[in-house]
Amino acid sequence: MxxxxxxxxxxxxxxxxxxxxxxxxxxxxxxxxxxxxxxxxxxxxxxxxxxxxxxxxxxxxxxxxxxxxxxxxxxxxxxxxxxxxxxxxxxxxxxxxxxxxxxxxxxAFMDMLPRQKVIALLQQRRIEIERSIGFLKSLPTEERPSEPSMHPELVGIWVGYVENELATTERILAHVQAGKYVFKSEEEK
Known part of the structure:
Protein backbone atom coordinates (compact mmCIF):
# COMPACT_ATOMS: atom_id res chain seq x y z
CA MET A 1 0.00 0.00 0.00
CA ALA A 108 15.33 7.11 -6.55
CA PHE A 109 16.37 10.32 -4.78
CA MET A 110 19.33 9.16 -2.68
CA ASP A 111 21.70 11.18 -4.86
CA MET A 112 20.14 14.33 -3.37
CA LEU A 113 21.86 13.58 -0.04
CA PRO A 114 25.59 13.49 0.68
CA ARG A 115 27.18 10.09 0.01
CA GLN A 116 28.29 9.58 3.65
CA LYS A 117 24.74 10.26 4.87
CA VAL A 118 23.35 7.63 2.48
CA ILE A 119 26.00 5.14 3.62
CA ALA A 120 25.09 5.75 7.28
CA LEU A 121 21.37 5.33 6.57
CA LEU A 122 21.87 2.11 4.62
CA GLN A 123 24.10 0.75 7.38
CA GLN A 124 21.34 1.58 9.87
CA ARG A 125 18.83 -0.24 7.66
CA ARG A 126 21.13 -3.26 7.49
CA ILE A 127 21.40 -3.44 11.29
CA GLU A 128 17.61 -3.29 11.69
CA ILE A 129 17.11 -6.00 9.07
CA GLU A 130 19.68 -8.25 10.77
CA ARG A 131 17.76 -7.81 14.04
CA SER A 132 14.52 -8.73 12.27
CA ILE A 133 16.09 -11.87 10.80
CA GLY A 134 17.31 -12.92 14.25
CA PHE A 135 13.85 -12.38 15.71
CA LEU A 136 12.09 -14.25 12.90
CA LYS A 137 14.46 -17.21 13.17
CA SER A 138 13.74 -17.37 16.91
CA LEU A 139 10.00 -17.75 16.40
CA PRO A 140 8.64 -21.12 17.51
CA THR A 141 7.29 -23.40 14.81
CA GLU A 142 5.40 -26.68 14.92
CA GLU A 143 5.17 -29.41 12.30
CA ARG A 144 1.47 -29.55 13.08
CA PRO A 145 0.91 -25.87 13.88
CA SER A 146 -1.62 -25.12 16.59
CA GLU A 147 -1.95 -21.60 15.14
CA PRO A 148 -1.02 -20.03 11.77
CA SER A 149 1.89 -17.98 13.13
CA MET A 150 3.66 -21.22 14.11
CA HIS A 151 3.58 -22.72 10.61
CA PRO A 152 7.19 -23.39 9.50
CA GLU A 153 6.41 -22.39 5.91
CA LEU A 154 4.91 -19.09 7.00
CA VAL A 155 7.93 -18.27 9.16
CA GLY A 156 10.12 -19.40 6.24
CA ILE A 157 8.39 -16.92 3.93
CA TRP A 158 9.07 -14.11 6.39
CA VAL A 159 12.70 -15.09 6.87
CA GLY A 160 13.26 -15.42 3.12
CA TYR A 161 11.69 -12.04 2.41
CA VAL A 162 13.75 -10.24 5.06
CA GLU A 163 16.96 -12.02 4.00
CA ASN A 164 16.32 -10.76 0.46
CA GLU A 165 15.90 -7.24 1.86
CA LEU A 166 19.27 -7.65 3.58
CA ALA A 167 20.95 -8.78 0.36
CA THR A 168 19.43 -5.85 -1.54
CA THR A 169 20.56 -3.37 1.11
CA GLU A 170 24.09 -4.79 1.12
CA ARG A 171 24.27 -4.58 -2.69
CA ILE A 172 23.16 -0.94 -2.77
CA LEU A 173 25.47 -0.10 0.13
CA ALA A 174 28.44 -1.73 -1.64
CA HIS A 175 27.74 0.28 -4.81
CA VAL A 176 27.51 3.56 -2.90
CA GLN A 177 30.67 2.80 -0.88
CA ALA A 178 32.53 1.90 -4.10
CA GLY A 179 31.92 5.38 -5.47
CA LYS A 180 29.06 4.59 -7.79
CA TYR A 181 26.67 7.45 -8.63
CA VAL A 182 27.12 11.17 -8.06
CA PHE A 183 25.76 12.56 -4.81
CA LYS A 184 24.91 16.00 -3.43
CA SER A 185 27.97 18.22 -3.18
CA GLU A 186 30.00 15.96 -5.50
CA GLU A 187 30.57 17.92 -8.66
CA GLU A 188 31.06 16.09 -11.92
CA LYS A 189 34.09 17.50 -13.63
Missing amino acids: LTISTVRLLVLGSILRRGISHGYAVLSDITSWHADTWTNVKPGSVYHALNKLESQGMIKSINSEVNVKLGPSRKEYTVTKKGETEFEALLESALVSIDIQQLSAGV
Whole structure:
Protein backbone atom coordinates (compact mmCIF):
# COMPACT_ATOMS: atom_id res chain seq x y z
CA MET A 1 0.00 0.00 0.00
CA LEU A 2 1.30 3.42 -0.96
CA THR A 3 1.93 5.70 1.96
CA ILE A 4 1.27 9.41 1.99
CA SER A 5 4.93 10.02 2.77
CA THR A 6 5.95 8.22 -0.43
CA VAL A 7 3.74 10.48 -2.54
CA ARG A 8 5.05 13.55 -0.71
CA LEU A 9 8.63 12.40 -1.33
CA LEU A 10 7.97 11.86 -5.05
CA VAL A 11 6.20 15.21 -5.47
CA LEU A 12 8.79 17.22 -3.55
CA GLY A 13 11.62 15.40 -5.34
CA SER A 14 10.13 16.18 -8.73
CA ILE A 15 9.76 19.87 -7.96
CA LEU A 16 13.25 20.07 -6.42
CA ARG A 17 14.81 18.47 -9.51
CA ARG A 18 13.07 20.98 -11.77
CA GLY A 19 13.35 24.04 -9.51
CA ILE A 20 9.90 25.26 -10.53
CA SER A 21 7.16 22.96 -11.74
CA HIS A 22 3.44 22.74 -12.32
CA GLY A 23 1.18 19.85 -11.36
CA TYR A 24 1.06 18.27 -14.78
CA ALA A 25 4.88 18.30 -15.03
CA VAL A 26 5.13 16.62 -11.62
CA LEU A 27 2.69 13.94 -12.76
CA SER A 28 4.60 13.61 -16.06
CA ASP A 29 7.86 13.13 -14.15
CA ILE A 30 6.39 10.46 -11.93
CA THR A 31 4.82 8.74 -14.95
CA SER A 32 8.06 8.91 -16.99
CA TRP A 33 9.93 7.36 -14.04
CA HIS A 34 7.42 4.47 -14.21
CA ALA A 35 6.82 5.04 -10.51
CA ASP A 36 3.51 3.25 -10.93
CA THR A 37 5.51 0.02 -11.27
CA TRP A 38 7.35 0.45 -7.96
CA THR A 39 4.66 2.36 -6.05
CA ASN A 40 0.89 2.63 -6.27
CA VAL A 41 0.95 6.37 -6.93
CA LYS A 42 -2.15 7.63 -8.76
CA PRO A 43 -2.77 10.98 -10.50
CA GLY A 44 -5.30 12.00 -7.85
CA SER A 45 -2.81 11.40 -5.06
CA VAL A 46 -0.26 13.65 -6.79
CA TYR A 47 -2.70 16.56 -7.04
CA HIS A 48 -3.92 15.96 -3.48
CA ALA A 49 -0.30 16.03 -2.29
CA LEU A 50 0.35 19.30 -4.15
CA ASN A 51 -2.64 20.93 -2.43
CA LYS A 52 -1.68 19.55 0.97
CA LEU A 53 1.99 20.53 0.62
CA GLU A 54 0.98 24.04 -0.40
CA SER A 55 -1.44 24.40 2.54
CA GLN A 56 1.32 23.24 4.90
CA GLY A 57 3.84 25.73 3.53
CA MET A 58 6.11 23.06 2.01
CA ILE A 59 5.67 24.44 -1.50
CA LYS A 60 4.49 27.82 -2.68
CA SER A 61 2.65 28.62 -5.84
CA ILE A 62 3.60 31.26 -8.31
CA ASN A 63 1.68 32.22 -11.41
CA SER A 64 3.30 31.18 -14.64
CA GLU A 65 4.35 33.97 -16.92
CA VAL A 66 3.65 31.77 -19.93
CA ASN A 67 0.05 31.59 -21.12
CA VAL A 68 -0.54 28.33 -22.92
CA LYS A 69 -2.79 28.80 -25.97
CA LEU A 70 -4.23 32.00 -24.53
CA GLY A 71 -5.64 30.03 -21.61
CA PRO A 72 -5.41 30.91 -17.95
CA SER A 73 -2.00 31.16 -16.40
CA ARG A 74 -0.68 27.90 -15.01
CA LYS A 75 -0.05 27.49 -11.30
CA GLU A 76 3.58 26.62 -10.74
CA TYR A 77 5.27 25.55 -7.54
CA THR A 78 8.62 25.91 -5.89
CA VAL A 79 9.79 24.14 -2.74
CA THR A 80 10.15 26.30 0.37
CA LYS A 81 12.88 25.91 3.00
CA LYS A 82 10.32 24.06 5.13
CA GLY A 83 9.64 21.77 2.16
CA GLU A 84 13.35 21.10 1.67
CA THR A 85 13.59 20.07 5.32
CA GLU A 86 10.54 17.83 4.90
CA PHE A 87 11.99 16.30 1.73
CA GLU A 88 15.25 15.47 3.46
CA ALA A 89 13.44 13.94 6.46
CA LEU A 90 11.20 11.86 4.18
CA LEU A 91 14.20 10.76 2.13
CA GLU A 92 16.18 9.72 5.20
CA SER A 93 13.16 7.85 6.55
CA ALA A 94 12.63 6.09 3.22
CA LEU A 95 16.23 4.85 3.09
CA VAL A 96 15.85 3.03 6.41
CA SER A 97 12.25 1.90 5.83
CA ILE A 98 11.27 -1.74 5.64
CA ASP A 99 8.47 -0.74 3.24
CA ILE A 100 9.60 -1.54 -0.29
CA GLN A 101 7.72 1.36 -1.87
CA GLN A 102 9.26 3.86 0.52
CA LEU A 103 12.71 2.35 0.02
CA SER A 104 12.25 2.52 -3.76
CA ALA A 105 11.38 6.22 -3.59
CA GLY A 106 14.36 6.76 -1.29
CA VAL A 107 16.75 5.04 -3.68
CA ALA A 108 15.33 7.11 -6.55
CA PHE A 109 16.37 10.32 -4.78
CA MET A 110 19.33 9.16 -2.68
CA ASP A 111 21.70 11.18 -4.86
CA MET A 112 20.14 14.33 -3.37
CA LEU A 113 21.86 13.58 -0.04
CA PRO A 114 25.59 13.49 0.68
CA ARG A 115 27.18 10.09 0.01
CA GLN A 116 28.29 9.58 3.65
CA LYS A 117 24.74 10.26 4.87
CA VAL A 118 23.35 7.63 2.48
CA ILE A 119 26.00 5.14 3.62
CA ALA A 120 25.09 5.75 7.28
CA LEU A 121 21.37 5.33 6.57
CA LEU A 122 21.87 2.11 4.62
CA GLN A 123 24.10 0.75 7.38
CA GLN A 124 21.34 1.58 9.87
CA ARG A 125 18.83 -0.24 7.66
CA ARG A 126 21.13 -3.26 7.49
CA ILE A 127 21.40 -3.44 11.29
CA GLU A 128 17.61 -3.29 11.69
CA ILE A 129 17.11 -6.00 9.07
CA GLU A 130 19.68 -8.25 10.77
CA ARG A 131 17.76 -7.81 14.04
CA SER A 132 14.52 -8.73 12.27
CA ILE A 133 16.09 -11.87 10.80
CA GLY A 134 17.31 -12.92 14.25
CA PHE A 135 13.85 -12.38 15.71
CA LEU A 136 12.09 -14.25 12.90
CA LYS A 137 14.46 -17.21 13.17
CA SER A 138 13.74 -17.37 16.91
CA LEU A 139 10.00 -17.75 16.40
CA PRO A 140 8.64 -21.12 17.51
CA THR A 141 7.29 -23.40 14.81
CA GLU A 142 5.40 -26.68 14.92
CA GLU A 143 5.17 -29.41 12.30
CA ARG A 144 1.47 -29.55 13.08
CA PRO A 145 0.91 -25.87 13.88
CA SER A 146 -1.62 -25.12 16.59
CA GLU A 147 -1.95 -21.60 15.14
CA PRO A 148 -1.02 -20.03 11.77
CA SER A 149 1.89 -17.98 13.13
CA MET A 150 3.66 -21.22 14.11
CA HIS A 151 3.58 -22.72 10.61
CA PRO A 152 7.19 -23.39 9.50
CA GLU A 153 6.41 -22.39 5.91
CA LEU A 154 4.91 -19.09 7.00
CA VAL A 155 7.93 -18.27 9.16
CA GLY A 156 10.12 -19.40 6.24
CA ILE A 157 8.39 -16.92 3.93
CA TRP A 158 9.07 -14.11 6.39
CA VAL A 159 12.70 -15.09 6.87
CA GLY A 160 13.26 -15.42 3.12
CA TYR A 161 11.69 -12.04 2.41
CA VAL A 162 13.75 -10.24 5.06
CA GLU A 163 16.96 -12.02 4.00
CA ASN A 164 16.32 -10.76 0.46
CA GLU A 165 15.90 -7.24 1.86
CA LEU A 166 19.27 -7.65 3.58
CA ALA A 167 20.95 -8.78 0.36
CA THR A 168 19.43 -5.85 -1.54
CA THR A 169 20.56 -3.37 1.11
CA GLU A 170 24.09 -4.79 1.12
CA ARG A 171 24.27 -4.58 -2.69
CA ILE A 172 23.16 -0.94 -2.77
CA LEU A 173 25.47 -0.10 0.13
CA ALA A 174 28.44 -1.73 -1.64
CA HIS A 175 27.74 0.28 -4.81
CA VAL A 176 27.51 3.56 -2.90
CA GLN A 177 30.67 2.80 -0.88
CA ALA A 178 32.53 1.90 -4.10
CA GLY A 179 31.92 5.38 -5.47
CA LYS A 180 29.06 4.59 -7.79
CA TYR A 181 26.67 7.45 -8.63
CA VAL A 182 27.12 11.17 -8.06
CA PHE A 183 25.76 12.56 -4.81
CA LYS A 184 24.91 16.00 -3.43
CA SER A 185 27.97 18.22 -3.18
CA GLU A 186 30.00 15.96 -5.50
CA GLU A 187 30.57 17.92 -8.66
CA GLU A 188 31.06 16.09 -11.92
CA LYS A 189 34.09 17.50 -13.63
